[in-house]
Each structure stands twice: as C-alpha cells, then as structure tokens.
Amino acid sequence: MPSRTPRRTDALSVDRIVAAAVDILDADGENALTFRALSARLATGAGAIYWHIADKDALLAAATEHVIAAALTDGGPSEAPDTAIRTMALGIFDAIDAHPWAGAHLVRQPWQLAMVEIFERVGRHLTALGVTQAVLFNAGSALVNYILGVAGQNAANARLRPPGADRAALLGDVAARWLSFDAQRYPVVHQMAEQLRDHDDREQFLAGIDILLAGVASR
Amino acid sequence: MPSRTPRRTDALSVDRIVAAAVDILDADGENALTFRALSARLATGAGAIYWHIADKDALLAAATEHVIAAALTDGGPSEAPDTAIRTMALGIFDAIDAHPWAGAHLVRQPWQLAMVEIFERVGRHLTALGVTQAVLFNAGSALVNYILGVAGQNAANARLRPPGADRAALLGDVAARWLSFDAQRYPVVHQMAEQLRDHDDREQFLAGIDILLAGVASR
DNA sequence: ACCTGAACACCGTTCAAGT
DNA sequence: ACCTGAACACCGTTCAAGT
Numbered sequence: 001m002p003s004r005t006p007r008r009t010d011a012l013s014v015d016r017i018v019a020a021a022v023d024i025l026d027a028d029g030e031n032a033l034t035f036r037a038l039s040a041r042l043a044t045g046a047g048a049i050y051w052h053i054a055d056k057d058a059l060l061a062a063a064t065e066h067v068i069a070a071a072l073t074d075g076g077p078s079e080a081p082d083t084a085i086r087t088m089a090l091g092i093f094d095a096i097d098a099h100p101w102a103g104a105h106l107v108r109q110p111w112q113l114a115m116v117e118i119f120e121r122v123g124r125h126l127t128a129l130g131v132t133q134a135v136l137f138n139a140g141s142a143l144v145n146y147i148l149g150v151a152g153q154n155a156a157n158a159r160l161r162p163p164g165a166d167r168a169a170l171l172g173d174v175a176a177r178w179l180s181f182d183a184q185r186y187p188v189v190h191q192m193a194e195q196l197r198d199h200d201d202r203e204q205f206l207a208g209i210d211i212l213l214a215g216v217a218s219r
Numbered sequence: 220m221p222s223r224t225p226r227r228t229d230a231l232s233v234d235r236i237v238a239a240a241v242d243i244l245d246a247d248g249e250n251a252l253t254f255r256a257l258s259a260r261l262a263t264g265a266g267a268i269y270w271h272i273a274d275k276d277a278l279l280a281a282a283t284e285h286v287i288a289a290a291l292t293d294g295g296p297s298e299a300p301d302t303a304i305r306t307m308a309l310g311i312f313d314a315i316d317a318h319p320w321a322g323a324h325l326v327r328q329p330w331q332l333a334m335v336e337i338f339e340r341v342g343r344h345l346t347a348l349g350v351t352q353a354v355l356f357n358a359g360s361a362l363v364n365y366i367l368g369v370a371g372q373n374a375a376n377a378r379l380r381p382p383g384a385d386r387a388a389l390l391g392d393v394a395a396r397w398l399s400f401d402a403q404r405y406p407v408v409h410q411m412a413e414q415l416r417d418h419d420d421r422e423q424f425l426a427g428i429d430i431l432l433a434g435v436a437s438r
Numbered sequence: 439a440c441c442t443g444a445a446c447a448c449c450g451t452t453c454a455a456g457t
Numbered sequence: 458a459c460c461t462g463a464a465c466a467c468c469g470t471t472c473a474a475g476t
Contacts, residue, residue, distance in 0.1 A: 270439090
C-alpha cells in the first residue's frame with residue numbers, strides 16, 4: 001500500500017528493447033527477431049520501436065554491443081600482457097559462443113564501437129609486450145582479424161547445429177563429410193578429419209592466438 | 220542458312236543461372252539479387268529457377284564456389300611452400316576484393332566445398348614446410364580463420380563503400396571516426412588512425428600471413 | 439522434363455492518427 | 458513526446474497449370 005505513484009516499469013526504452021531483442025536472439029536465433037515478434041513481446045506496436053531505434057541494423061548493433069561489452073571486463077592489472085591478450089580473446093570467444101548472432105553481426109559490421117574497443121585493448125597489450133610502433137598496426141590487425149574469423153566460424157557452426165543437437169554429433173557429421181571426399185585428392189582433409197572429431201574449439205582458438213603471438217615475438 | 224537445328228542457347232541451366240547471379244551480385248550487390256530480378260534477366264518465371272536450384276542459399280553457395288574456384292589456380296610446382304601459401308592467400312584476397320558478396324557468404328557458410336579446397340591446400344603447403352602432424356591441424360585452422368576474418372572485413376568494407384566512392388575517401392572517413400573517440404581512453408586507436416589512412420589492405424593482409432608463418436616456424 | 443506466373447505467407451518500414 | 462496499428466512495398470517460395 002505505498003502511496004507513491006508506481007514506477008512505470010513498462011515504459012519503452014532503448015534498454016528494454018535491446019534486452020528483449022537479446023532474449024529473442026538467444027532463445028530462437030536470428031530469424032526469430034522480427035519487429036512483429038519484438039513488438040508483441042513488448043506489448044506495443046511495431047512503430048513504437050522505430051521511435052527509439054533507427055532500424056533493424058541499429059537494433060542488432062546495439063544488441064551486439066551489449067553482449068560484447070559485457071565480455072570485455074578488464075583482467076587484473078598485474079596480468080602479463082600476453083596473458084591479458086589470451087584472457088580478452090577468450091572472453092570474446094565465450095561471448096560469441098553463447099550468442100552466435102553477435103559473432104555474425106560483428107563480422108558484418110566492422111568499425112562499430114565494440115570493434116574499436118577490441119582494437120584498443122589488443123593494441124595496448126601489444127605495446128606492453130614491447131611491440132614496436134612500426135609493426136603494431138599489422139600485428140593488431142592480424143589478431144583482430146583472426147578473432148573475427150573464428151567468431152564468424154563459430155556463429156556459422158551454431159546456425160548449422162539444429163537446436164538440441166550436441167557439439168559432438170555435429171563434429172562427427174562434419175568429419176564424416178570430410179571423409180566422404182576423395183582420399184587421393186584431399187589427403188590432408190582426410191587426415192585432419194580424425195583430429196577434427198575430438199578437438200576442442202576453445203583450445204584450438206587459443207592455439208591460434210599463441211601462433212600469432214609467437215610470430216609477433218619473432219620480429 | 221545452316222540446316223542444322225539451331226542450338227537452344229537460351230535453355231535454362233544451373234550454369235546460366237549462376238552466371239547471371241554473379242553478374243547481378245557484381246554489378247549491384249547482395250541486395251539486388253532477388254528471384255524476381257534473376258528471372259527477369261533470364262526471361263523466365265521465378266519457379267523455373269527453383270527447378271534447377273534448391274533455394275537462395277544454394278544459389279549463393281554455387282556463385283561463391285564459382286568465384287573462389289577460379290581464384291584457386293595452382294602456382295608452379297617449383298614454388299617454395301611458404302610462397303605457395305602467400306600466393307594462394309592473395310588469390311583468395313583478390314577474388315573477395317573483386318566479389319565482396321562471396322566473402323560474406325564464405326564466412327556464413329563454412330564447410331562448403333570452397334572451404335575444404337582451401338583447407339586442403341593450406342595443409343599441403345604446411346606439410347611441405349615441415350610442420351609436424353601434431354601442429355598441422357591448429358596451424359591450418361589458424362591460417363584459414365585469419366583468411367576468413369579478412370574476407371569478412373573486406374566484404375563489410377565494400378558494403379559500406381557507397382558505389383563510386385573510392386577507397387581513400389572511405390579510409391579517411393574511418394580514420395576521422397577513430398580520431399573522434401576520446402584520446403585519453405583510446406590512445407592506441409588514435410595513433411593507429413594515422414597509419415590506417417594510408418595503409419594498403421593487401422600488404423597488411425600479407426603481413427598477417429607472414430606473422431602466422433613466423434609463428435608456425437618458431438615451433 | 440521443364441517452364442509459367444499467379445498466389446501465399448511473411449518481412450522491414452512508414453505514417454496518419456491518437457494520447 | 459510517445460505510442461498505435463493499419464498499410465505499403467517488397468521478399469522467398471510454392472504449386473496448379475501448361476508445353
């Protein structure tokens with residue numbers, strides 16, 4: 001029986017719209033996010049959303065920003081620079097693993113805020129690592145491009161995986177597909193298929209980061 | 220006045236459909252490729268296309284395959300393995316630079332034929348380079364993911380670039396955008412903006428390949 | 439076997455009209 | 458200022474009907 005006027009918690013806002021969008025994207029994937037589904041969930045009209053957000057691209061960008069920003073927490077300042085890069089990269093990897101649609105959008109829309117944030121951190125850690133001014137740009141761009149490439153792959157894999165199917169089953173399918181190619185023409189693919197079946201995406205991602213760091217260190 | 224019955228060069232076929240699709244994609248971009256536009260260009264009904272090709276995804280996949288396969292020509296067999304990797308990577312880079320929509324699709328649909336072909340070649344060259352069985356899978360995947368990451372970026376940049384605008388102008392815009400961020404919070408982005416303005420995409424792509432190769436060699 | 443083209447179910451986006 | 462919801466222009470895809 002509070003006498004204060006009740007807070008209008010149902011008022012529309014960019015935050016509420018983005019939160020609802022993230023919910024839909026996480027639950028049912030990219031195709032499920034329509035302005036009709038979103039306005040239904042928010043109990044409003046489609047036009048109301050357009051008053052707060054420019055268009056669907058801006059909506060996806062905001063949702064991606066939201067999810068990536070949460071992943072970009074700073075590690076302890078005592079962390080060694082190369083460890084810091086691994087930590088940050090893993091954070092992005094895990095965020096995209098949990099929200100594959102964010103990976104897809106990150107790849108399609110570079111130069112968005114999340115991207116600049118990633119670039120800044122990678123660059124800072126590389127500088128701390130002693131990378132010279134001259135190679136910093138190339139090294140940073142190589143790392144970012146690698147991270148984005150994996151992000152895209154992960155997003156694509158998640159799209160492939162039917163809801164409910166587990167990772168092992170999908171890997172088995174892909175391995176079988178690889179083995180179905182002609183062994184004479186694709187010997188390497190054949191032998192990689194074996195390793196593909198029981199590899200760990202996360203470990204392999206880190207292995208790539210380590211290769212890049214080793215390459216940078218050798219300069 | 221040949222008496223032979225004229226060849227029906229206007230008969231529909233997957234090849235003609237794919238060729239027309241590539242034309243539309245190259246000329247006017249991804250959004251311009253609709254079944255209506257395609258059937259109009261082929262002077263037929265939309266349903267006719269569906270008799271030859273499963274759906275739009277299959278159409279894009281076939282168009283991508285077509286464009287990437289053309290880029291994957293074998294270098295001379297006398298080529299050193301690391302040179303061969305650079306040559307192949309540059310071939311893909313240039314193909315995607317010329318057909319950005321193919322880069323976008325390659326990123327979205329891994330495990331398609333073009334991907335397997337790329338993986339095979341990268342793996343073969345790495346083996347020739349003396350890479351051990353144990354690290355082959357990780358090294359190959361790192362290279363492929365990096366190439367795909369750059370492919371995605373290139374595709375996105377091309378989508379950003381308004382038709383007619385040149386690369387230099389776009390780079391200037393992005394650099395200006397980077398400089399508009401707070402210099403205290405984004406010092407690295409600020410200093411990279413300078414190098415961004417007059418960097419060469421192709422050279423930077425190769426620099427990344429070299430970093431990866433150096434990292435692999437250091438194992 | 440192959441093609442036609444109208445029809446269906448669905449989008450993103452706009453906008454006059456409301457409060 | 459903010460919301461409503463019908464309307465618009467446009468998709469991918471299907472399918473009965475043709476040849």
